[in-house]
Amino acid sequence: MSEFFQGNPLLLIYNGKAIENHLRQAKISHEELEATVREHGVKNISKVDMAVLEVDGNISILSNNFHQRSIKRRKVHKEITKNQ
Structure with a gap:
């Protein structure tokens, strides 16, 4: 994923629609x-x-609907395995 952090910003949503190929490229579900x-306070x-x-x-x-611009750090989710 380091190539994303070294390159250009990647558009994920435009005009209320997710850009599927960009989500796949960034590995974001x-x-x-x-x-x-x-988390940014926008309903959907x-x-x-x-x-x-x-x-x-x-x-x-x-989002003009909420008259705001906000930035949040993307959380990296780690898989946690439980030893039994």
Whole structure:
């Protein structure tokens, strides 16, 4: 994934629609994207004007519906195995 952080920002949502090939390229699931949108205070993806995966790993959300722009660091989820 380091190639994303060295290159250009990647558009994930435009005009309320997720850009599927960019999500696959960034290895971001719909569930993760929806959670990120909610963390930014936006109800759902359809209310987002633009979401951008920045080169530093942050996801920026721009939404005129909520008159806000916010940036949150993308959380890296690790698989935790339980030893029994």
